[in-house]
Amino acid sequence: xxxxxxxSLWDFSVALYDHEPVKHSALALQDxxxxxxxAFWLVWSTGQGRDPLLALEKAVRIAGDWHALAVGPLRGVRxxxxxxxxxxxxxxxxxLRQSVLGAELAAEHVAQTMLQALDTPALSGAAHWPDAAAAxxxxxxxxCSPGAPVTRFKEAVFSALEKG
Numbered sequence: 001x002x003x004x005x006x007x008s009l010w011d012f013s014v015a016l017y018d019h020e021p022v023k024h025s026a027l028a029l030q031d032x033x034x035x036x037x038x039a040f041w042l043v044w045s046t047g048q049g050r051d052p053l054l055a056l057e058k059a060v061r062i063a064g065d066w067h068a069l070a071v072g073p074l075r076g077v078r079x080x081x082x083x084x085x086x087x088x089x090x091x092x093x094x095x096l097r098q099s100v101l102g103a104e105l106a107a108e109h110v111a112q113t114m115l116q117a118l119d120t121p122a123l124s125g126a127a128h129w130p131d132a133a134a135a136x137x138x139x140x141x142x143x144c145s146p147g148a149p150v151t152r153f154k155e156a157v158f159s160a161l162e163k164g
Contacts, residue, residue, distance in 0.1 A: 005048055009116040010109055012047075013040040019163075021156035025149065032148035034140065035063045037108060039150075041115040042136040043157055046129045050120040053139055059115055060144065066111045074104040130158050 016022045026036045038059055045052035052059065078100045084093035123132055134154050141150040 007044075009041055009044045009112045012044045013037070013112060016040065016157055016160050019156065019160040022153075022160050025153040025156040028149045029153050033145040034148045034150075035060070035067065035111075037111045037115060038063050038140060039137060039153060041112065042140055043130075043133040044116075045120055046123065046127075046133040046136055049123055049129075051123045051127070051132070051136075052118070052120050053136055055118045055120050056136075056140060056143065059118055062114050062118075063111055066107070066114065070107040071104065071111060074100055074107055078104055130154075130161075133157075 017026065026039065029039055030036050038056075041059060042052050042056075078097055081093045081097035081100065084090065123129075137150045137154055141148045
């Protein structure tokens, strides 16, 4: 299993997101109402030997507020530019869409910077990663979106981490 200690949450997330199964399962979580930044933070935190569950409520609030202010509106604009209304030229809309995507990614980075800064206690001696990460993801799903396909995300993430 790949050692993530010392790696920033952003670098960890970007590296995992480059794996197609992780990308697809992360988008499925997003479609089910979970914040992908929190899902990555949960896995990353436990990989750092930290217990994120005690800070989960605060993480959900911080990420939700930032999503409402920045990530969500940018994503909405990007999605609407996919098929712009007449008379907007498609080529111009696609160019602007790429710029908005860059801003959206920058906003995601800010979200992860805030999550990474949360104070989390050390995992108990009995907790073992990736079991602790799986339990944290299950706790997040139970709290926020019981039907979310977390199992698929866990399988994709841990498979990608195994490949290193």
